[in-house]
Amino acid sequence: MNILLAGGSGMIGAALSAELVARGHTVTILTRNLSSNNIHHPGINYARWDGRSPEGWSHLLENTDAVVNLTGENLAKERWSPQRKNALRNSRIDAGRGILQAITKSKHKPGVLIQASGIGAYGTSSSLVFDESSPYGSDFLSSICVSWESSTRPVEDMGVRHVVIRSGVVLSKRGGALPLMVLPFRFFTGGPLGSGKQWMPWIHIQDEVNAIIHLITSPKASGTYNLIAANHTNRQVASAIGRSLNRPSLLPAPAFVLRAILGEMSMMVLDGQQASNQKLISSGYQFRFSQLSAAMDDLLKTPSSRKE
Numbered sequence: 174m175n176i177l178l179a180g181g182s183g184m185i186g187a188a189l190s191a192e193l194v195a196r197g198h199t200v201t202i203l204t205r206n207l208s209s210n211n212i213h214h215p216g217i218n219y220a221r222w223d224g225r226s227p228e229g230w231s232h233l234l235e236n237t238d239a240v241v242n243l244t245g246e247n248l249a250k251e252r253w254s255p256q257r258k259n260a261l262r263n264s265r266i267d268a269g270r271g272i273l274q275a276i277t278k279s280k281h282k283p284g285v286l287i288q289a290s291g292i293g294a295y296g297t298s299s300s301l302v303f304d305e306s307s308p309y310g311s312d313f314l315s316s317i318c319v320s321w322e323s324s325t326r327p328v329e330d331m332g333v334r335h336v337v338i339r340s341g342v343v344l345s346k347r348g349g350a351l352p353l354m355v356l357p358f359r360f361f362t363g364g365p366l367g368s369g370k371q372w373m374p375w376i377h378i379q380d381e382v383n384a385i386i387h388l389i390t391s392p393k394a395s396g397t398y399n400l401i402a403a404n405h406t407n408r409q410v411a412s413a414i415g416r417s418l419n420r421p422s423l424l425p426a427p428a429f430v431l432r433a434i435l436g437e438m439s440m441m442v443l444d445g446q447q448a449s450n451q452k453l454i455s456s457g458y459q460f461r462f463s464q465l466s467a468a469m470d471d472l473l474k475t476p477s478s479r480k481e
Contacts, residue, residue, distance in 0.1 A: 175236050176389070179222075179268060180201045180243030180289070184348035185340075185381060189241065190217055192382045201233055225267035227275030229235045239263070239389045241287040242325060248314075249350075250401035252358075253437045258313065262320055269324020276328055285334040285389055288325045292341045292374050292399065294318035297444035299370070304449040305397040310338035313437065322397075326350045334395050335387050341374035341401035341448065343381050345352075348436040354410070355473065358420040367428035369408030371445035374401040394456050402448040402463050413465045417473040 176193055180186045181202030190200045194216055201218040215405075220230040224244065234240075244468050246264040269288070276282060295303040296310015309315050309379050329335045344405040357363040358471045380402055390395045405413075415422030432439045454460075 174239040174389070175199045175201070177201050177203065177233055177237045177240045177283070178243070179241065180245065183243060184345055185343060185378070186243045187383055188345070188347075188378050188380045189243075195387070199361065200328060203230055205359065207325065213356045222271070224264065224421060225271045225277065231275035231278060234275055234283065235281045237283045239280070239287070240272060240276070240283045241284045241385065241389070242269060242272055243289045245289065245321065249438065250315075250443060252435065253313065262285055262317055265321040266324050267345055269321065269323070273325050273327055274332065276333065282331055282333050286325055287385060288322060288335065288337045288391060290318045290322045290339045291336050292336055292339050292367050292446060292448050294322070294339055295446055295448065296359050298446050302447045302449055303399075305452050312440065314440070315398075334392075336394055337397040338388065339397060339399050339448070340381060341376050341399070344375055344429050344468055344472055345378035347378075351472065355418070356384050357424075358414055358418050358422070359373065361420055362424050362440070363411060363415055363420055364422050364424035365411045366426045366431060367407070367409040367443045369425060371405060371407050371413065371443060373402050373406045373407050373410050373445050374399075374448045375398055375465070375468070376402045377468045378451060379463055380460050384453060384458055387456070391456055393454065398453050398456070399448045399450050401448050402468070403465060407442075407445070409427065409465065413469045416466065417422065417469040448461070450461060
């Protein structure tokens, strides 16, 4: 398959493009920085784009079987000032609209468009378990997801299969939340965040990538899918990190300190939700890492320290 990938320089995009190429697919990444990406990702095609328009690359759709849109500013990079909130929202809307315009104008339509989103679409809860039919929440993260998902949804009217992936916390040693969570453990100061009771739906980076490819190549897959392996509390996750690193996990980071440092963005670590993965499983997907301990061992233990 020929796959066009927007957002290919991020943690998920880089892992996805490498796996697709390894499986024999052709990948073209839309990127703002053409030269440096060519150095870091040999064997993959690149096309320059501005992150918001179809100019300069829309002709590539004539030979494209699938489009994957992972584009969006990093939610955890800065405090959520009003200006930052606008940047987070606009980066997602602008990219989606640009892709939508390109597909609208193209004579050849891709068979499927994979649209990124997040479990934050449902809002937070300490007791509810959200599935794909659950309504959107009412907080900022939920509103971001609404805009993100809606930006490309009109492709359905053009006969393009539209798949929304609502990802949980993607665990990877190459970026995202895990390296930040692990850092205090390196200095024997690790532990849960806040109360530790908040839920954290998670997925190993390999399953994130494999699930996306599964949804690309499954003709009957459409609509929204929760991409999570399991739900654990923050305390359970901290304990699993400590066990894999052979470090204590007893020193909590007080909630009031995190709120003071992070502001509204602290909701990403202090609030949580549980989500169901049954729709993904029913589509035929089989997880490689469904157990938290095995996932952490794979990501954090050196090969020599793993038990065979």
